[in-house]
Amino acid sequence: MESTSASVPGAPDWEQIGEEICCPLCEYDLHMLTTPRCPECGYRFEWAELLDPARRIHPYLFEHHPEANLRSFRRTLLNGLRPRRFWTSLHPAQPSSARRLVLYWCVVALIYTVPIAAELTAGFVSTLGPLQANRAWVVAFYKTARGKDSFGAEVKRFGSIEAYLDYYWPMPNSPATLWKHLRYTRILAEMTSYLLFPLLYAWLTFLSLLLFGLSMRRARVRRVHVLRCVVYSTDVLVWTGLCVLLGAVISRLYLGTSVIEGWGLKGCLAFAVVMAVASIYRLYVAYRHYLRFDHPLATVLVSQVIVYLVGANLIAPQLL
Numbered sequence: 556m557e558s559t560s561a562s563v564p565g566a567p568d569w570e571q572i573g574e575e576i577c578c579p580l581c582e583y584d585l586h587m588l589t590t591p592r593c594p595e596c597g598y599r600f601e602w603a604e605l606l607d608p609a610r611r612i613h614p615y616l617f618e619h620h621p622e623a624n625l626r627s628f629r630r631t632l633l634n635g636l637r638p639r640r641f642w643t644s645l646h647p648a649q650p651s652s653a654r655r656l657v658l659y660w661c662v663v664a665l666i667y668t669v670p671i672a673a674e675l676t677a678g679f680v681s682t683l684g685p686l687q688a689n690r691a692w693v694v695a696f697y698k699t700a701r702g703k704d705s706f707g708a709e710v711k712r713f714g715s716i717e718a719y720l721d722y723y724w725p726m727p728n729s730p731a732t733l734w735k736h737l738r739y740t741r742i743l744a745e746m747t748s749y750l751l752f753p754l755l756y757a758w759l760t761f762l763s764l765l766l767f768g769l770s771m772r773r774a775r776v777r778r779v780h781v782l783r784c785v786v787y788s789t790d791v792l793v794w795t796g797l798c799v800l801l802g803a804v805i806s807r808l809y810l811g812t813s814v815i816e817g818w819g820l821k822g823c824l825a826f827a828v829v830m831a832v833a834s835i836y837r838l839y840v841a842y843r844h845y846l847r848f849d850h851p852l853a854t855v856l857v858s859q860v861i862v863y864l865v866g867a868n869l870i871a872p873q874l875l
């Protein structure tokens with residue numbers, strides 16, 4: 556137990572403080588402590604951050620301003636572009652809300668999903684024309700003598716030209732043929748790379764940071780603080796979604812093609828790199844200035860190794 560107030564400069568006068576003062580990260584009761592460091596989880600703070608009620612409501616944070624959802628969303632998103640300033644303006648003693656954080660993530664995910672899903676759908680629709688043309692060509696060719704020579708025997712084996720076509724060039728009109736078509740056209744790989752993994756990314760990062768926290772003696776840190784770091788660091792998805800939307804509009808107006816169609820593997824790789832760099836940097840700043848971890852960069856990097864291994868395992872099978 557540490558010595559009490561009076562003799563230590565800057566320490567609170569506990570005789571005068573009626574309310575309970577707890578560590579904002581792990582809720583350990585700090586009553587009668589003089590050193591501004593939590594003995595339970597190691598979090599370092601300034602006494603004023605915990606004792607001054609005026610500092611508890613953030614000026615614009617989405618979590619704190621349900622009365623102005625649109626404005627607080629916009630300001631939280633824009634201020635997140637300056638991670639250092641953002642994470643030094645926010646403090647764990649300011650109340651957190653898991654419900655508002657999840658809501659914030661859902662809005663981010665929606666802004667990301669709509670343009671990407673529209674592009675993927677456009678990509679899917681654009682494969683149907685060539686498929687139908689191919690089938691029509693086979694039917695026409697089959698009617699000629701050379702066509703009958705080439706695959707007449709095989710058509711006989713299938714029973715009809717339709718059955719033959721449905722085997723080699725099936726229309727994606729049942730779950731099984733749709734799955735086959737999506738795989739064959741690489742749309743499934745694009746769906747996994749552009750939609751599934753980016754949407755899972757925040758949650759995989761959250762889980763791996765929790766797992767990693769267990770091994771770092773910081774396991775007592777409340778999960779909502781890790782969630783806060785992850786949600787506000789991964790809202791870069793909004794900017795990616797808006798870029799795709801802008802790219803789609805420009806390419807439709809001037810090139811007459813869809814954006815994703817031409818991206819292929821290079822786009823997937825570039826996307827992963829940009830995503831990784833932006834999110835890792837933002838998470839690092841959060842872990843350094845908000846959670847005040849001793850080894851913020853190492854912590855974040857290790858979590859990302861786990862996340863990208865899972866991502867590679869999701870995407871790789873679709874590319875084969």
Ligand SMILES: [Zn+2]
Binds near residue numbers: 579581594595
């Ligand atoms: Zn603590």
